[in-house]
Amino acid sequence: MATIAQTGPSALHKERAFFFYMALALTATCVAGFLRSIYLGQSNFGEPWWVHLHGVSMMAWLVLFVTQNGLVASGHVAVHRRLGIVAAGWSLWVTAMGAMVLAMNTATHRTLPLFTPQYIIAVDGLATLAFLALTWAGIALRKRSDWHKRLLLSGTICIIAPGLGRLIPGAWVGLHITYALFPIHLMFFAVAMGYDVRTRGRVHPAYGWGLGALAAMTVLPNLVMGVPPVVALVHSLGA
Numbered sequence: 098m099a100t101i102a103q104t105g106p107s108a109l110h111k112e113r114a115f116f117f118y119m120a121l122a123l124t125a126t127c128v129a130g131f132l133r134s135i136y137l138g139q140s141n142f143g144e145p146w147w148v149h150l151h152g153v154s155m156m157a158w159l160v161l162f163v164t165q166n167g168l169v170a171s172g173h174v175a176v177h178r179r180l181g182i183v184a185a186g187w188s189l190w191v192t193a194m195g196a197m198v199l200a201m202n203t204a205t206h207r208t209l210p211l212f213t214p215q216y217i218i219a220v221d222g223l224a225t226l227a228f229l230a231l232t233w234a235g236i237a238l239r240k241r242s243d244w245h246k247r248l249l250l251s252g253t254i255c256i257i258a259p260g261l262g263r264l265i266p267g268a269w270v271g272l273h274i275t276y277a278l279f280p281i282h283l284m285f286f287a288v289a290m291g292y293d294v295r296t297r298g299r300v301h302p303a304y305g306w307g308l309g310a311l312a313a314m315t316v317l318p319n320l321v322m323g324v325p326p327v328v329a330l331v332h333s334l335g336a
Contacts, residue, residue: 127260227310228256251307
């Protein structure tokens with residue numbers, strides 16, 4: 098059995114390396130999306146300050162995520178734990194920046210014509226909540242490393258939706274964007290779960306929570322964008 102055949106220090110090192118490579122893959126995919134957007138002229142450096150602050154904050158999270166996994170993979174667990182305090186605080190900052198950029202873009206009517214402000218609030222708001230819930234569940238379970246690393250990976254898969262969206266051809270955007278992104282998100286989960294099956298003989302239950310969060314942020318935006326609280330929030334922001 099895989100759970101018996103792959104145990105011990107060597108198996109632990111391989112698993113830590115796997116999560117480091119997953120962190121690199123997520124970061125590279127997100128960067129590729131933004132580079133494609135810049136190349137096509139869909140994004141530029143003339144955006145308002147809050148957009149740049151949000152972008153820098155998000156990229157800093159990805160750098161932290163790669164660094165934290167790299168520290169564990171290289172055996173520097175004590176440094177990883179100390180830096181974890183910074184990472185935990187930064188996850189809250191990323192959440193705050195996500196809320197700020199949503200509010201500012203809505204108030205200044207900077208949402209894309211293909212999206213209504215209500216839809217943008219629903220899509221990005223739910224993705225941010227999924228990230229926050231999974232990340233802090235992982236932080237709460239930091240003494241159970243099997244749950245910790247998988248929940249943090251799941252949260253980061255959910256939060257890179259803006260980068261992934263820039264890889265989708267224009268014809269797929271609009272109210273179908275979450276469904277268009279779903280296979281890409283699911284691909285990362287499939288790779289992680291496949292690794293579990295190969296090395297542990299079964300999928301870790303942490304990924305069930307990650308998939309549940311992914312399903313919610315895929316399906317719910319179209320269902321909640323017209324509910325009174327969301328509409329009232331958008332009106333309160335002046336949209």
